[in-house]
Amino acid sequence: xxxxxxxxxxxxxxxxxxxxxxxxxxxxxxxxxxxxxxxxxxxxxxxxxxxxxxxxxxxxxxxxxxxxxxxxxxxxxxxxxxxxxxxxxxxxxxxxxxxxxxxxxxxxxxxxxxxxxxxxxxxxxxxxxxxxxxxxxxxxxxxxxxxxxxxxxxxxxxxxxxxxxxxxxxxxxxxxxxxxxxxxxxxxxxxxxxxxxxxxxxxxxxxxx
Amino acid sequence: xxxxxxxxxxxxxxxxxxxxxxxxxxxxxxxxxxxxxxxxxxxxxxxxxxxxxxxxxxxxxxxxxxxxxxxxxxxxxxxxxxxxxxxxxxxxxxxxxxxxxxxxxxxxxxxxxxxxxxxxxxxxxxxxxxxxxxxxxxxxxxxxxxxxxxxxxxxxxxxxxxxxxxxxxxxxxxxxxxxxxxxxxxxxxxxxxxxxxxxxxxxxxxxxxxxxxxxxxxxxxxxxxxxxxxxxxxxxxxxxxxxxxxxxxxxxxxxxxxxxxxxxxxxxxxxxxxxxxxxxxxxxxxxxxxxxxxxxxxxxxxxxxxxxxxxxxxxxxxxxxxxxxxxxxxxxxxxxxxxxxxxxxxxxxxxxxxxxxxxxxxxxxxxxxxxxxxxxxxxxxxxxxxxxx
Numbered sequence: 001x002x003x004x005x006x007x008x009x010x011x012x013x014x015x016x017x018x019x020x021x022x023x024x025x026x027x028x029x030x031x032x033x034x035x036x037x038x039x040x041x042x043x044x045x046x047x048x049x050x051x052x053x054x055x056x057x058x059x060x061x062x063x064x065x066x067x068x069x070x071x072x073x074x075x076x077x078x079x080x081x082x083x084x085x086x087x088x089x090x091x092x093x094x095x096x097x098x099x100x101x102x103x104x105x106x107x108x109x110x111x112x113x114x115x116x117x118x119x120x121x122x123x124x125x126x127x128x129x130x131x132x133x134x135x136x137x138x139x140x141x142x143x144x145x146x147x148x149x150x151x152x153x154x155x156x157x158x159x160x161x162x163x164x165x166x167x168x169x170x171x172x173x174x175x176x177x178x179x180x181x182x183x184x185x186x187x188x189x190x191x192x193x194x195x196x197x198x199x200x201x202x203x204x205x206x207x208x209x
Numbered sequence: 210x211x212x213x214x215x216x217x218x219x220x221x222x223x224x225x226x227x228x229x230x231x232x233x234x235x236x237x238x239x240x241x242x243x244x245x246x247x248x249x250x251x252x253x254x255x256x257x258x259x260x261x262x263x264x265x266x267x268x269x270x271x272x273x274x275x276x277x278x279x280x281x282x283x284x285x286x287x288x289x290x291x292x293x294x295x296x297x298x299x300x301x302x303x304x305x306x307x308x309x310x311x312x313x314x315x316x317x318x319x320x321x322x323x324x325x326x327x328x329x330x331x332x333x334x335x336x337x338x339x340x341x342x343x344x345x346x347x348x349x350x351x352x353x354x355x356x357x358x359x360x361x362x363x364x365x366x367x368x369x370x371x372x373x374x375x376x377x378x379x380x381x382x383x384x385x386x387x388x389x390x391x392x393x394x395x396x397x398x399x400x401x402x403x404x405x406x407x408x409x410x411x412x413x414x415x416x417x418x419x420x421x422x423x424x425x426x427x428x429x430x431x432x433x434x435x436x437x438x439x440x441x442x443x444x445x446x447x448x449x450x451x452x453x454x455x456x457x458x459x460x461x462x463x464x465x466x467x468x469x470x471x472x473x474x475x476x477x478x479x480x481x482x483x484x485x486x487x488x489x490x491x492x493x494x495x496x497x498x499x500x501x502x503x504x505x506x507x508x509x510x511x512x513x514x515x516x517x518x519x520x521x522x523x524x525x526x527x528x529x530x531x532x533x534x535x536x537x538x539x540x541x542x543x544x545x546x547x548x549x550x551x552x553x554x555x556x557x558x559x560x561x562x563x564x565x566x567x568x569x570x571x572x573x574x575x576x577x578x579x580x581x582x583x584x585x586x587x588x589x590x591x592x593x594x595x596x597x598x
Contacts, residue, residue, distance in 0.1 A: 004334065054336060062335035062361050064394050065387065112392050114422015117448040117492075121392050125442035127233030135226045142218050145210045153218060156225040166389035167440070169229075176393055
């Protein structure tokens with residue numbers, strides 16, 4: 001029951017953020033408790049609207065039933081930022097999440113789809129080195145005051161509560177959309193970094209000695 | 210985050226990891242998993258060789274039927290299921306079930322639909338485009354299990370597996386439960402061949418993956434506490450684009466042989482052996498038996514012999530033959546031809562051994578009907594003798 005109810009949460013957040021973006025086209029401030037409450041109510045209504053015999057949220061779940069807790073946390077962070085003007089995930093945490101998403105995706109998907117004999121997905125069914133690695137990464141992030149550590153705590157909490165349909169830890173950490181988005185974000189960040197380094201180099205060259 | 214928050218959150222991290230660790234530690238003192246059935250008894254000498262065939266699906270007007278499976282209930286009755294529709298992968302495909310009470314004079318019941326895409330969609334609370342392969346089997350508590358394929362997007366490579374259970378011989382069923390077996394949108398997991406019961410409950414079910422990579426896998430499944438939630442996990446048998454549709458035969462408490470449908474240009478049946486109840490499998494080796502990229506099925510006979518039903522060709526599914534091995538699958542002797550009509554298809558064999566020692570073979574007959582052939586081990590012995598002359 002808790003799994004079924006939770007399956008509406010990610011679609012709800014997506015609709016909420018989309019709604020905030022639409023409101024943002026007309027108003028500078030998309031926050032405030034009235035707007036947030038109104039959008040929240042509207043988003044909840046939209047995701048439960050039956051379409052073709054299924055609530056709208058379940059159409060999204062038909063494509064992917066296991067949106068990771070990491071991605072859910074990122075979207076929640078965005079919705080919270082829009083509503084309250086507070087960034088739950090700062091720049092450092094956001095960058096860490098992108099590195100984590102891409103690394104986890106690269107470690108998991110090629111081999112899970114048949115590259116080689118090893119299937120890393122096997123290590124997520126019950127306690128294994130994956131759990132130990134997750135715990136170590138989480139504690140390191142916490143001690144370096146990186147808020148992405150809190151997202152990883154949410155992942156293991158979600159796993160313990162079996163919030164997703166999947167009983168495999170991997171599905172709580174990463175999903176194909178999170179891995180793809182992480183890759184795009186890191187790619188953009190690298191390109192931007194390279195450009196800024198180039199322009200910085202040029203300006204240094206132009207500086208008269 | 211201040212220092213106190215970091216310490217509290219770190220403590221929470223340890224505690225949250227302690228729960229899965231505790232569950233894992235509590236399984237360590239359990240006996241190693243073993244197969245429940247691995248040594249069928251020899252047939253009685255006074256049981257004369259016997260072989261007979263009949264059709265299970267009675268509706269030849271139907272577009273196509275395919276992928277039959279069969280099992281026996283505790284009272285000796287038989288249950289078979291398969292899917293049919295206007296064509297393979299059509300949206301109107303449904304899963305049929307037919308039963309046959311025990312006794313020589315009994316015949317198969319009129320097939321009835323147990324799963325269609327609407328019922329699957331309703332039970333799984335998601336869009337289902339079509340249904341496909343299914344496997345039916347009974348457990349030690351006489352419950353019927355159905356593992357079946359649904360597709361949301363695309364073709365067979367978009368398949369996901371689902372499970373449902375019947376407590377009354379297939380009359381009523383629990384709602385379907387989706388089995389998440391792949392991290393990539395949970396697609397491309399299919400089922401075809403016989404499950405192997407495990408001592409202490411649960412089954413090892415050979416399954417396979419066919420999106421980008423094509424490889425065989427094993428699904429470990431059992432009911433959880435309170436008979437409600439089905440628990441499962443999956444391990445891999447081979448990687449790459451090698452073999453699919455494993456058929457696994459238990460030869461000892463922890464020993465089993467797997468026979469594979471070939472996906473390579475070699476077009477030869479593959480084989481591998483496990484010594485740890487299917488936890489690990491070595492790289493498959495090719496047998497000398499051909500395979501036209503079609504399903505095959507193996508069954509353990511008495512005295513450790515293995516019977517194989519397969520399409521004896523590298524090109525077509527026009528014949529269906531039986532072969533027997535006396536040395537755990539290393540060498541094979543062709544013993545009988547069940548079907549052979551050029552231009553036709555006889556495929557997807559599935560065999561079980563019933564409690565009375567008879568062997569039941571179901572297969573796709575010209576894609577129009579599901580045929581049930583029953584024979585005993587003395588018929589196999591007679592065919593073996595005839596073939597060696």
